[in-house]
Amino acid sequence: MTYKETLLFIGKCLTISHEEKNKRIVEKQLKSELIDWDLVVEVSTEHCVFSALYCNLKRADFLHYLPEELVNYMIYITDLNRERNQQIIAQAKEINELLLANNITPIFLKGTGNLLEDLYEDIGERMLGDIDFLVSPKKINSTNELLLKAGYKNNTSQLQLHSSHRHLPRLTKDDRIGAIEIHRSLLKGKSESQFSYTKIIKTCIKKRAITCLSYENQLIHVILTKQINNNDYKLNEVSLKSVYDIFLMSKKIITLKAINVFPHFFKYTNSYLAISSFILNNPKTVIYKSDKKTLKKLNTFVFLLDNENYHTIRYRILKSYLFVKRALSTVFGAFFNKSDREFVFSRILNLKRR
Numbered sequence: 414m415t416y417k418e419t420l421l422f423i424g425k426c427l428t429i430s431h432e433e434k435n436k437r438i439v440e441k442q443l444k445s446e447l448i449d450w451d452l453v454v455e456v457s458t459e460h461c462v463f464s465a466l467y468c469n470l471k472r473a474d475f476l477h478y479l480p481e482e483l484v485n486y487m488i489y490i491t492d493l494n495r496e497r498n499q500q501i502i503a504q505a506k507e508i509n510e511l512l513l514a515n516n517i518t519p520i521f522l523k524g525t526g527n528l529l530e531d532l533y534e535d536i537g538e539r540m541l542g543d544i545d546f547l548v549s550p551k552k553i554n555s556t557n558e559l560l561l562k563a564g565y566k567n568n569t570s571q572l573q574l575h576s577s578h579r580h581l582p583r584l585t586k587d588d589r590i591g592a593i594e595i596h597r598s599l600l601k602g603k604s605e606s607q608f609s610y611t612k613i614i615k616t617c618i619k620k621r622a623i624t625c626l627s628y629e630n631q632l633i634h635v636i637l638t639k640q641i642n643n644n645d646y647k648l649n650e651v652s653l654k655s656v657y658d659i660f661l662m663s664k665k666i667i668t669l670k671a672i673n674v675f676p677h678f679f680k681y682t683n684s685y686l687a688i689s690s691f692i693l694n695n696p697k698t699v700i701y702k703s704d705k706k707t708l709k710k711l712n713t714f715v716f717l718l719d720n721e722n723y724h725t726i727r728y729r730i731l732k733s734y735l736f737v738k739r740a741l742s743t744v745f746g747a748f749f750n751k752s753d754r755e756f757v758f759s760r761i762l763n764l765k766r767r
Contacts, residue, residue: 414449417718419456420653422448424692426466427657429473430534431664432696436473443478450483460653461540464491468538495537500590502528502536505544508593509623511563512548517556518624519546520617522596522634526625530618532661540654543583547596549610556595557581565593579605579642599634601642607677608633629671632662633682636672640681648731649714649724656689663698672701684710691715 414422422442429436442448457463467487470476476484505525512519521529522545533539548556561567565584579601584593598605599613616627626634635655640646659668672682686701688711693699701707717724 414447414452416452416456416721419449419452420718421692421694423453423457423460423462423466423653424656425694426469427462427653428469428660428693428696429475430469431660432694435694435696438694439473440475440478443475450480454483457653462653462657463487464494464540465538465654465657467491468535472534491535491537494540495535497590498528498536498539498541501525501541501544504589504591505529505546506623508544508546508560511559512556513622515555515559517548517552517559519548519556520614520624520626521546522599522626523638525591526631527658529623530620530625530628530631532658541591543594544591545580545594545596547599547610550597553581553595553597557584560584560593560595564588568592600637604637604641604678608637608675628662628666629674632659632666632668632671633675633678635659635662636682636685637678640685641678644732644735646681646684647735648728649710649717650728651685651688651692651714653692656692659686659689660693660696660699663696663700667700668698669700669702680706683707687711688714 422439425432425435425439429439453466454463457466464487468491470479479487502525505521505528509519509521520526524539524541525544525546527533528536528539528541561584563586565586568583568585579598580594580596584595598609600608613626613630616630617624618627625631635658639650639652639655643650645651662668668686669683672679672686675682683701683704684707686699687703687707690696690699690701691711691714717727
């Protein structure tokens with residue numbers, strides 16, 4: 414199996430609980446006994462969907478097609494992840510209670526928000542990093558102070574963030590499993606004002622006293638986090654974890670209608686939906702507009718999948734270029750902007766301490 418074949422196989426597997434067409438295709442592939450399971454494990458782990466892959470194969474009653482040793486490993490990892498997520502949920506609820514008691518309403522984002530909103534049939538499906546939440550920009554400092562008083566500490570490796578960064582330095586607590594990122598904004602740079610706290614707060618969902626983004630805004634956020642914050646639009650990259658989230662959200666909302674609410678981001682959101690649909694073998698609910706610009710972006714993505722060596726070289730060059738461009742912009746900005754000066758100075762001091 415090539416990387417492309419593996420990616421598309423996993424993509425179809427992630428839909429078999431809902432897409433009968435893909436279920437038949439996957440079963441045929443499994444019966445062929447031509448699956449490179451080592452590569453499937455590698456790619457699904459890299460994209461953080463290993464547990465989701467297991468859960469979908471289990472629900473389809475396909476585990477008997479897999480090597481017994483692999484099934485046991487999948488069960489072990491998914492059980493560990495489920496236990497971790499139970500602790501994450503408890504920690505998020507604890508944070509929510511603390512902040513609400515002090516007239517601060519956190520809006521939980523990304524995987525934590527999805528778990529709290531019951532997006533997944535099994536909480537063991539989603540692999541999480543940090544507990545991300547957004548608060549009113551006016552209350553971000555008081556939120557940070559409250560958590561510091563509650564025993565959280567600044568993670569020293571994250572202290573050198575720019576003062577305008579979309580979240581504060583990561584916080585950790587010795588007896589809690591999840592690191593915390595308090596967001597002042599959802600997107601980086603000039604895009605922030607187009608998808609800000611004031612634009613999403615009125616449509617947020619409250620469930621059991623916990624506030625999360627609406628499913629429409631969750632869809633926008635999961636895409637733009639990749640496309641803008643992580644530069645995936647320029648790099649032509651994709652995350653199966655976000656693709657799976659998009660697929661599950663598409664069962665609750667009309668995707669094309671949701672992205673039309675923010676026309677400023679349409680080229681990012683529509684192209685990511687197109688790529689997601691391709692990876693998932695065109696499920697009925699992942700709807701996008703098939704225009705020339707989007708099809709060109711999709712064709713480029715497919716071309717890069719078919720030419721792995723070229724993709725790797727292109728990715729490294731672009732990644733380096735974007736890093737240097739950002740660094741030079743900050744250094745140049747230091748001559749005119751106080752925040753940039755403080756950031757550059759703190760970086761220099763940090764290098765001297767090493």
